[in-house]
Amino acid sequence: MTLTVRLPHHVEQELAEYCVKRRVTKSEAVKQALDGLLRARAEPETVARHPFIGGDTGNGSDVSGNIKAALRARFGSAGSAGRTGKRSR
Numbered sequence: 001m002t003l004t005v006r007l008p009h010h011v012e013q014e015l016a017e018y019c020v021k022r023r024v025t026k027s028e029a030v031k032q033a034l035d036g037l038l039r040a041r042a043e044p045e046t047v048a049r050h051p052f053i054g055g056d057t058g059n060g061s062d063v064s065g066n067i068k069a070a071l072r073a074r075f076g077s078a079g080s081a082g083r084t085g086k087r088s089r
Helices: 009-022 026-042 063-075
Strands: none
Touching: 009 026
């Protein structure tokens, strides 16, 4: 099937750059993008797999009661990086 689409100049430019970097044709890149878009819409449970939506399946407990520990486990210890104790204005 042939499909003609008018793209804004900046989108066409980004598509061209994407294709050069990944060595794919514009047609192939658009096919892959549409396939990904349509698969994502067909599988709504992918949203529920986000690590901070719903329960923490790692230990069977609810994340809401243990959010600080869950965040530390996901992103590491808060430590003192970026925290000076002073508020910026």
